[in-house]
Amino acid sequence: MKLKLPHMHRTMTVHLIAVFLGLAAGAVFMISTGNNPFAGYAYLFKGALMNYERIGNTLATATPLIFTGLSVAFAFNTGLFNIGASGQLLAGGLCATAVGLTVVLPKPLLLLLMLLAAIVGGGLWGFIPGFLKALFNVHEVVATIMMNWIAYWVVNYTVPAYFKGEFLETESRKIPDIASLRVPWLTELLDGSYLNLGFFIAIFVSLVIWVILKKTVLGYELKAAGFNRHAAEYAGMKVNRNIVLSMTIAGALAGIGGLSLYAGYAVNIQIGILPNQGFDGIAVSLLGANSPIGVLFTALFFGILHSGKGFMNAMTEIPPEIGETIIAILIYFAATKILIERFLDKMNTRFVNRISVQTGEVIEKGGN
Amino acid sequence: MENPPIIEMKGIRKGFPGIVANDDITITLQKGEVLALLGENGAGKSTLMSILFGLYRPDRGTISIKGKEVQISSPTQANDMGIGMVHQHFKLVHNFTITENIVLGLEPRKGLGMDLESASKRIKQLSEHYGLNVDPDEKIEDVSVGMQQRVEILKMLYRDAEVLIFDEPTAVLTPQEIQDLMKIMKNMIDEGKSIILITHKLKEIKAIADRCTVIRRGKLIGTVDVADTSTEAMAEMMVGREVSFTVDKEDREVDKKVLEIQGLNVINRRGVMGVKDFWLDVYGGEILGLAGVDGNGQTELVEALTGLTRVESGKILINGKDVTHSNIRERIESGLAHIPEDRQKRGLVLDYSVEDNFILENYGDDRFNTYGFMNRGAIRENSEAIILDFDVRAGQGSDTPARSLSGGNQQKAIVGREISHNPDLLIAVQPTRGLDVGSIEYIHKRLIEQRDSGKAVLLVSLELDEILDLSDRIAVISHGELIGLVNADEIDENEAGLMMAGVAKGSKS
C-alpha cells in the first residue's frame, strides 16, 4: 500500500491534467464561436448541479455510464477489449424490461428478479464472445461488435412483437411503477428527479469490483492472464476459462447498466438505437485509468457534461455539441497520457537535478 | 593515451525508489579498446549503460565524448553521437524483414517511396565486411536468436556507431555463436570501433577485453588490466569474497524413478516431429543433464513434459502416475516444478510485484487465501523468506515491481520460487542464465541439495561446463532423438562435444 500511493497519485495527476486540457480546449472552441467560455462553463455546471433536481438527474445520467465503464475496465484489466457494452446493455435491459412487464411480484422481489434478468442477459452477451475467443480464437473486438448488432436486431423484433407500447410501435410499454428503480422517497427528496436505486447499486458494484480486482484470488488470476498470458499458462492457470468468465462478468456489469437505463432513468425501451452509453463506457474506462474508483468519478464527470449541456445551450449561443466535443478531446488527452507522463518526468528530473546540484555544491563547500 | 578518451562518464549517480543503482561511478573508454563491466546481479551495470544510451538521466555526474561534455537525453541522440547498444532483450519487429528492421526510424527515401534496395545493398556490404553472414531479406521470425543479435549489431553499424555497447550478449547464445560473436567483436575493434561489454562470464572477459571495471552494489570498486589479472582475482573483486569454481558433490545411490518418458513423440510449431521416440527415466537423488546443440528438440521435450505442448504419442509418468494428458496444474500438483527458458515470457508477470510473482503457481493454497481473499500477511512472509534465501536484490523488497528488477535478479526470483516448492521433479532450463558467478555457485549448491534430499533434477543447459559439473548422468539429444546416455564420470568435454554433434558414444562409424 505504501508504494502504490505515489503511483495512484501520479495517475490522478495525469488524468486531472487531461481533464483540464480538455476543458481548456473546449474554451478555445467557445471563444472561436464568439462566446464567453467562463459564462459557458458556468451555465454548464449550473445546468448539471444548480438544484437538487438537476443534481439528481446528473447522477441518474451517470449511472449507466458507471456500469458500462466498469464493464470495459474489468475486461481491460484482464487483457480483453470489450467493445460490446452497448449490446450487453441492450440485452440486459431487454431481459429486465421483459420481467418487469410480465411478472407480478412485490416490488423488492420483482426488482431483484429484474436485476437477475439483467445480469443473465448482459452476461450471456459477454459469455458468447468470451467463448468464441477461448475456443476458436475469434478476436473479442470483432465478436463483441457483432453481438452489438445482434442485440440491436433482437430488440427490434421482440419489442414490437411482445411488448408493444399503447401508441408507438417503436418502444415498449411503460413499465409499471412497481417495476421501476425509481422510488417515491428518493424522487421526492430530489424534487422529482430521475435519480433511482440504480445509482446506489452502481456505487456498491464499483466497490465490489474494486475488491475483486484488488483483494481476491479471482482478481489475481484474471489480471495475471491480462498482463502476461504466457506466464499465466505456465503457472497452470486456466486461461481459457478465465477469458470466458471475465467476459461474462463484464457483460453482466453492462447488463445491470441496461436495467438502470430502461427501468430507472427511462421507463421503457426503444428500438432502433444502439445506446451511446456503451461506447461512452470505453471513454469512461480509459479516462478512469481502468480502475473502478476512477471509473466512478469519471462517469460522474461525464454525467455533468451530458446533463449540463442542454442548459448551457439554452442560456447561451453555445451549441450543445460542445459537450460532446469536450468529451472527445478528453479522450484524446487521456489517450496521450504517456506524453503527459513524460512531461511530468522531465519536470521531475529537472527538479531533482537542481536539488542534487545544490546539495552537491554544499557537500563540496563542506569538504573544502 | 594523450588523446582524450572517446567516452568518459564521471561521478555518475542514479537512484531508484529504495536503491541507489549507481553511486558516483566513473568509467573511461579509449578508442579501439574493449572495456568490460563486471558486477554482481543488480550492481548497476545495465543502469549505467542505459544512462550512456540516453534511456535514463543521471541524478548527477557528467558524460564526455572525446573530451567534450554532452547531454544525452534520448537513444536517438545517442545514435547521433555515435553510440549504439544491443539490449539484453532484443527490440525487433518480428514480421518485418531484416532490412526493414535495420532501417526502421531512418527510412531511406526515394521520391515518395522507400529505397529499400540500396539499404539492403549497404547491409550486405556491412555484413560481409564484419563477417556477420546476414541475409537482409529474411524475416526476423524465421531466424535464430544468434542471427537476431547480429541484426541488432547491424543496426548499430548501419547508423555508423563508433561506440558499441553490448549488455550480456552471450547469455542467449550457443557456445558456437559465442565464438562467432567474439570474432565479430575483434573485427569491429580492427575497424577502430570501441566496445563496452557487460558479461558475467570471466572467460569471455579474459578472451577479448583490454580493461575491466568492477562495480559492486552501485559503487565503483576499480578498473584493472585484464592481461595481468586472474579470473579468480576479478571474481573476488566483484563479489567481495573468494568464489569457488568447482562443484562439490558426494556420490550417492539413486532412489526410485520419479520421471519416466516412454516413446515420446512431439510435433513442434513448424509441424514437424521435434521429439522422436524418446525414452528416458530420471531417478530421485540424481541430476540428469540433458545436453545438445540448441534447437535439437530440448524446447519441445520440456514443453511436453510440463504440459505446455500436446504430446503426439507416448507416455509421461511422474511418480508412477500417468500425466501424459494432465493439465499443467495437475502436473504441478504431482510434484513438478519448472524453471523456464524465457524468464520474461513465461516466468514472470512483470507488472506484478515480486511477492505476487512468488505465488504464481500456488496462490490457491490454503495459507495464501481465506474464502478467496488473498492473505497478504502470508504472501509477504513467503516472499521475505525467498528473498532472503536466494538473495534477490530489489529496491523496495517484496513490493518492487518485477519489471524493475535487474535481469539476474529476475532469474534468481524464478529459481528461488521453483526450488522453494521443494518439487519431486525439477525441470531446470538454463537455470543460471544471466547470473553472476557468486549466484551461480549458490544456485548450483541448491540444485545439488535437491538431489541430495532424494529429489530428481532434469537439467537442460547449453553450457557444457554446467552439465559436466552438476550431472550424475548425461543424456544427449540430437534432432529430437536420444543419441546417448552416459554416467558423467565416464565422459570428458571432448567426448561430450562429439556426442552433441551427433556422434553417438561407442558407435562404430
Ligand SMILES: Nc1ncnc2c1ncn2[C@@H]1O[C@H](COP(=O)(O)OP(=O)(O)OP(=O)(O)O)[C@@H](O)[C@H]1O
Ligand atoms: N526502472 C527501474 N526502476 C526501479 N529500480 C530499478 C530500475 N532499473 C533498475 N533498477 C534497480 O537498480 C539496480 C541495478 O539494476 P541494473 O539493471 O543496473 O543491474 P545490473 O548490474 O544490470 O544487474 P544484472 O547483472 O542482474 O543484469 C537493481 O537493484 C534494480 O532493481
Ligand SMILES: [Mg+2]
Ligand atoms: Mg543487467
